[in-house]
Amino acid sequence: MTQTLPILDLGTEFFAPVAGGAFSDPVLRYRNQKQAVFLGLDKMTDNEWVQHFGNFQPLENNLPQPLAMKYHGHQFQHYNSELGDGRGFVFAQFLKNQHLFELGTKGSGQTPYSRRGDGRLTLKGAVRELLATDYLAKQKVLTSHTFSIVETAEKLVRHDEPSPTRSAVLFRLSRGHIRIGNFQRALFYQNKENIFKLMDYSLKNFYPELPAASDQRTKTEMFFNSVSLRLADLCASYMVAGFVHGVLNTDNMNVSGESFDYGPYRFLPYYDPYFTAAYFDHEGLYSFGRQPPSFLWNLTQLREVLNFAEPTADLSHLNNTFALQFNVFFTSRFFKKLNLKPNSVSSEIDLLNSFLNLSPDYYSPSEFPVLNMNLMNKAPIKEISQSLFFANIQKIIESFFQDLYQNKSRNFETAFLQMLNWTQNNLPTTYFSDETLNLIHEHTILLRQLNETQIKSREQNLVIDEIEKIWDHIDTNDDWTWINHRLS
Numbered sequence: 001m002t003q004t005l006p007i008l009d010l011g012t013e014f015f016a017p018v019a020g021g022a023f024s025d026p027v028l029r030y031r032n033q034k035q036a037v038f039l040g041l042d043k044m045t046d047n048e049w050v051q052h053f054g055n056f057q058p059l060e061n062n063l064p065q066p067l068a069m070k071y072h073g074h075q076f077q078h079y080n081s082e083l084g085d086g087r088g089f090v091f092a093q094f095l096k097n098q099h100l101f102e103l104g105t106k107g108s109g110q111t112p113y114s115r116r117g118d119g120r121l122t123l124k125g126a127v128r129e130l131l132a133t134d135y136l137a138k139q140k141v142l143t144s145h146t147f148s149i150v151e152t153a154e155k156l157v158r159h160d161e162p163s164p165t166r167s168a169v170l171f172r173l174s175r176g177h178i179r180i181g182n183f184q185r186a187l188f189y190q191n192k193e194n195i196f197k198l199m200d201y202s203l204k205n206f207y208p209e210l211p212a213a214s215d216q217r218t219k220t221e222m223f224f225n226s227v228s229l230r231l232a233d234l235c236a237s238y239m240v241a242g243f244v245h246g247v248l249n250t251d252n253m254n255v256s257g258e259s260f261d262y263g264p265y266r267f268l269p270y271y272d273p274y275f276t277a278a279y280f281d282h283e284g285l286y287s288f289g290r291q292p293p294s295f296l297w298n299l300t301q302l303r304e305v306l307n308f309a310e311p312t313a314d315l316s317h318l319n320n321t322f323a324l325q326f327n328v329f330f331t332s333r334f335f336k337k338l339n340l341k342p343n344s345v346s347s348e349i350d351l352l353n354s355f356l357n358l359s360p361d362y363y364s365p366s367e368f369p370v371l372n373m374n375l376m377n378k379a380p381i382k383e384i385s386q387s388l389f390f391a392n393i394q395k396i397i398e399s400f401f402q403d404l405y406q407n408k409s410r411n412f413e414t415a416f417l418q419m420l421n422w423t424q425n426n427l428p429t430t431y432f433s434d435e436t437l438n439l440i441h442e443h444t445i446l447l448r449q450l451n452e453t454q455i456k457s458r459e460q461n462l463v464i465d466e467i468e469k470i471w472d473h474i475d476t477n478d479d480w481t482w483i484n485h486r487l488s
Helices: 006-010 033-039 046-053 123-138 180-188 192-206 216-241 288-309 318-337 346-357 373-378 381-385 388-405 412-425 434-443 452-456 464-477 481-487
Strands: 015-017 027-031 067-069 073-075 078-080 090-096 099-106 145-156 165-174 340-342 444-446
Touching (some): 006 192, 027 123, 033 099, 033 145, 067 090, 073 180, 099 123, 099 192, 123 464, 180 192, 216 288, 216 318, 216 373, 288 318, 318 340, 318 346, 318 381, 346 381, 388 412, 412 434, 412 452
Antiparallel strands (some): 015 067, 073 078, 145 165
């Protein structure tokens, strides 16, 4: 059965078989039972779980050996040909409704691509990633999910946290790990065949609902346009969530359109376009407000690869198209989060419905936002952006963020909660001007009446102080109740 796994069809040009590290005294700290049910792995005992996800015993009828992916990439816009999976690997793959799902590791030991690293992950880093994926999923961001955390006995030395510190192996469930950097590696070696192979693999496993292309030019255009569309929505979801990834390098950007790999991330404590997450981002390249141009810059690198492989493909409209897509996705997500929809004239009803269908339901318990590319491709994005209702709600957004920017004591996520309470229950808000409230009153109506539980779901935030507080309980007293409460 292992021969049917998609990754094996790529071949060793794209990965290297590796062995997981040998870790002492593994202790299970977190198992994602919900996702285990999804994969059919929920019947494992905790001991069996540790054997697979702490000691890397292969799953039955799956990959017989872990595979470290080979890729290059731009890091802070400087090309690096010495990358690859340095502390992680692909461990297993699953096909569900034609879509690929993959278990990959972080902190699983050294590989041929570790360079000078030890291939390990701190327990704090694992806890931070668990918190990020859980909260982003609740914010309807298309994200990987933390599947497992196993603490090990090794003591690690790190320069950015008190050392020696505790170590862990993390498993993530994602929709695959084909980065823009995988394509860049094929360009580096001037290998058109490998570029097409990666493109075929990505279309089959990440975009199975798309129609088959009749020729290579059409396929290339369809693939690039689909990746651009997905990444425009991903970027919009970051901005509505107040999320700063911190390291938007091309090797951290999946062509599936899924967010993954959370290192020095931050959530905005207050609205500030210049807010950065990484202490080493001295120029603010990946600050909150520069995330859209960073996504666009990375897509430009993918376009360069695809134009090399298929020069006849017309990929020239990226800049204008991405800006338009991002703006419409951002606006749709913004209003869905506030449970509002624009007022529109009868002639715009079809456009309005299409606009609302672009974003997920923020008050549904589902953690998997809509992936269907046919739905996204059919949306008349240009026409939506030119509609009267869209022009009116752009004024609301501008006024909303002007109010927040003028007073940095106003918590970013609390602003959405206050607005929600004002529209739903007419509760007073100290965050917003009369101008903003009048615009909302004039140009929007409720999507539906929310109950108290749905409104309370917006009360969470994940600013750095909250993360440090949760970690302190674990580090000081080995008290996991705080994080378990947070995840419930």
